[in-house]
Amino acid sequence: MPDAYYLQLTEQLRYLITQHATQWEGRLPAERALAERFSTTRVTLRQALAQLEGEGLIHRSNRRGWFVSPARLVYDPTRDAGFNDYVSAQGRQPRTAVLKLETRSHLTAARALGLPDDQPFHHIRRRRYVDDRAVLVESLWVVPERAPELLDIYSGQSLWGLLRGRWGHHLANRSIRMVSEALSPLDAEELLVTPGAAGLNICRAIFDDQQRPIEYDEEHWLHDSLCIRVELSGQQ
Amino acid sequence: MPDAYYLQLTEQLRYLITQHATQWEGRLPAERALAERFSTTRVTLRQALAQLEGEGLIHRSNRRGWFVSPARLVYDPTRDAGFNDYVSAQGRQPRTAVLKLETRSHLTAARALGLPDDQPFHHIRRRRYVDDRAVLVESLWVVPERAPELLDIYSGQSLWGLLRGRWGHHLANRSIRMVSEALSPLDAEELLVTPGAAGLNICRAIFDDQQRPIEYDEEHWLHDSLCIRVELSGQQ
DNA sequence: CAGTGGTCTAGACCACCCA
DNA sequence: GGGTGGTCTAGACCACTGT
Numbered sequence: 001m002p003d004a005y006y007l008q009l010t011e012q013l014r015y016l017i018t019q020h021a022t023q024w025e026g027r028l029p030a031e032r033a034l035a036e037r038f039s040t041t042r043v044t045l046r047q048a049l050a051q052l053e054g055e056g057l058i059h060r061s062n063r064r065g066w067f068v069s070p071a072r073l074v075y076d077p078t079r080d081a082g083f084n085d086y087v088s089a090q091g092r093q094p095r096t097a098v099l100k101l102e103t104r105s106h107l108t109a110a111r112a113l114g115l116p117d118d119q120p121f122h123h124i125r126r127r128r129y130v131d132d133r134a135v136l137v138e139s140l141w142v143v144p145e146r147a148p149e150l151l152d153i154y155s156g157q158s159l160w161g162l163l164r165g166r167w168g169h170h171l172a173n174r175s176i177r178m179v180s181e182a183l184s185p186l187d188a189e190e191l192l193v194t195p196g197a198a199g200l201n202i203c204r205a206i207f208d209d210q211q212r213p214i215e216y217d218e219e220h221w222l223h224d225s226l227c228i229r230v231e232l233s234g235q236q
Numbered sequence: 237m238p239d240a241y242y243l244q245l246t247e248q249l250r251y252l253i254t255q256h257a258t259q260w261e262g263r264l265p266a267e268r269a270l271a272e273r274f275s276t277t278r279v280t281l282r283q284a285l286a287q288l289e290g291e292g293l294i295h296r297s298n299r300r301g302w303f304v305s306p307a308r309l310v311y312d313p314t315r316d317a318g319f320n321d322y323v324s325a326q327g328r329q330p331r332t333a334v335l336k337l338e339t340r341s342h343l344t345a346a347r348a349l350g351l352p353d354d355q356p357f358h359h360i361r362r363r364r365y366v367d368d369r370a371v372l373v374e375s376l377w378v379v380p381e382r383a384p385e386l387l388d389i390y391s392g393q394s395l396w397g398l399l400r401g402r403w404g405h406h407l408a409n410r411s412i413r414m415v416s417e418a419l420s421p422l423d424a425e426e427l428l429v430t431p432g433a434a435g436l437n438i439c440r441a442i443f444d445d446q447q448r449p450i451e452y453d454e455e456h457w458l459h460d461s462l463c464i465r466v467e468l469s470g471q472q
Numbered sequence: 473c474a475g476t477g478g479t480c481t482a483g484a485c486c487a488c489c490c491a
Numbered sequence: 492g493g494g495t496g497g498t499c500t501a502g503a504c505c506a507c508t509g510t
Contacts, residue, residue, distance in 0.1 A: 004497075004498065005499080007421075007431065007432075030477085040500090043500075044499060046478095054432055054434060056415075063508065064477080064509090072415065173468065175467050176467075179292070180292065181291065194477090196243075200416060227413060228412075229413050230412040230466070231410075231411050240479065241480075268496095276480080277483085279481075280481085282496095283479080300489065300496080302496090
């Protein structure tokens with residue numbers, strides 16, 4: 001048993017939360033109320049809350065309060081099932097907000113796809129929700145030749161579905177990178193969380209079956225909102 | 237530009253660290269010294285350090301101080317290259333310490349492999365280092381029939397190399413799960429970090445080409461020490 | 473406007489690491 | 492045994508949220 005008080009507090013809060021989550025409707029009492037209940041200061045209380053936040057049990061919405069985190073979304077970044085499909089398949093409600101549509105160059109995308117630095121892209125930035133909680137923001141950089149009128153028709157649907165259905169692309173080869181991160185002030189603001197909150201960054205470069213570059217994307221997830229799962233068969 | 241002082245501090249420290257990393261030999265000055273240099277308190281200074289820790293730029297060794305983090309290890313959990321091989325291939329020095337060897341049952345492993353709850357396993361617990369920094373602890377649960385004398389001969393080498401070379405197993409099918417976590421007090425102690433430090437948990441269940449269960453393992457990585465990369469070709 | 477979380481101060485004591 | 496990080500107190504003010 002650990003002796004630091006904030007670690008004991010963590011356990012007591014964990015118990016309290018599992019007991020009262022439904023009664024509280026997923027929202028924790030105010031920090032000052034909790035600090036008083038446990039006869040400690042807000043600093044120590046927040047240290048305990050931060051522990052539970054790191055575990056993914058609770059999260060906070062910037063300046064709004066602490067909330068019990070829902071179950072993680074199971075996600076396989078190696079498959080191209082659309083967000084809407086796999087969220088629905090898990091009995092959750094998906095939603096997408098388009099934040100930006102533009103055409104411009106982007107160095108990182110160009111390098112990831114092996115194109116010249118000044119290569120223009122169709123850029124889509126969108127925010128995606130599960131059960132009305134914003135869980136990720138994402139930027140997609142699509143090679144314009146592969147999807148000429150993309151920006152005119154795009155309104156939040158599955159991009160990969162469009163690429164396959166409308167333009168007949170085979171998304172055959174992909175290079176995926178995942179790293180933990182602290183959310184940038186911009187990403188944090190768009191996700192309504194405090195800057196520096198823990199996140200997971202997933203980047204993908206996608207090529208077709210003739211190794212032609214199609215698309216590059218960067219996802220920024222809240223760290224507690226997903227569980228990555230990959231199923232593989234056959235020798236590697 | 238953010239206005240909170242600790243965020244400005246974060247930027248100043250980031251600059252200071254990149255400038256003086258080699259001069260400091262990777263170790264930051266004492267918190268009190270830094271707080272005085274920036275005319276603030278340790279609390280605020282630590283808030284800034286925690287930001288950089290979340291980004292993976294620096295880390296701390298419990299009660300020892302703050303250190304500049306080395307480059308992340310690139311790791312593909314879908315391949316069965318041994319730890320020693322891919323660490324060496326990146327010009328780094330691998331090392332493994334065996335913490336425990338025993339035979340006993342383990343509920344999680346049994347369920348992941350579809351075996352009875354009381355199924356016994358050969359259990360190996362090991363700690364692995366990159367350039368003398370402990371970066372992960374790991375527990376492996378091997379079905380004894382697949383590797384009968386494993387515990388007698390094991391001394392830190394690649395387990396998958398053994399399974400393939402000595403017992404001729406084909407590690408054909410694997411189910412992989414990755415989630416962010418806060419390191420448990422035990423894992424944190426074994427990694428010499430503070431309890432609750434951010435980590436990444438990777439679990440795998442491995443079956444052979446006839447769907448017979450071989451092995452289940454759980455890895456606990458320091459969040460800042462790896463970059464997961466997966467390369468895929470062919471339609472999914 | 474009241475209440476909330478976010479930020480910050482100026483201390484303090486302790487356990488532990490290292491010389 | 493001196494210095495370190497880890498923990499904790501008892502306040503304060505501010506920006507923002509929600510009513």
